[in-house]
Amino acid sequence: MTGIFKINNNEVFGSDGTFSGTIGSGATLPTKVTDRTAWYYVDKDSASTNSYDAYRITGNVSNTNVRIVGCAPEGVSSVVSMDYYVFNQTTSTGTLAMQFQIGRDGQDYHEHNSSLTNVASGSQTFSANQIRAISLMGIHASGARFEDYISSGDVFGIRVSHPSVGTFRGVGIKIVWRF
Secondary structure (H helix, E strand, O other): OOEEEEEOOEEEEEOOOOEOOOOOOOOOOOOOOOEEEEEEEOEEOOOOOEEEOOEEEOOEOOOOEEEEEEEOOOOOOEEEEEEEEEEEOOOEEEOOEEEEEEEOOOOOOOOEEOOOEEOOOOOEEEOEOOEEEEEOOOOOOOOOOHHHHOOOOOEEEEEEEOOOOOOEEEEEEEEEEEO
């Protein structure tokens, strides 16, 4: 049998896929980390979808909320990043806030439930017609964040609340999942 994978010049796996030999306790094998990006379209409360030029987005969400629902992929181990994409048709300053709820089959829909909390300390400036990616990571106290609670197969809802300034358009939320 001709080996196709060797450790310290010892055949470990043959070309037919069979294992032979011994792997010592000091041996290290490569690990493969895979990230997958998921895009979640946001909906505006009590409104149908809208468009702005080539974008399929929400209507004006100033002084209201956008929401998503989703399910954490099977086999996920953590959240790498989570960003809310938004643009404002006018230049303005305001503070966004976020709430989440997480449940799973056989549990309350809000087993893990956060309060509406500002996504950044203080106000942020939004330039007219510029897309902004606002991080939704690290919101709430350590141990009580979305990324702390979410696990494989969990169903979740996220709400982002907007200030009553400008003409905000919700684009979507991008979550990068690690496996």
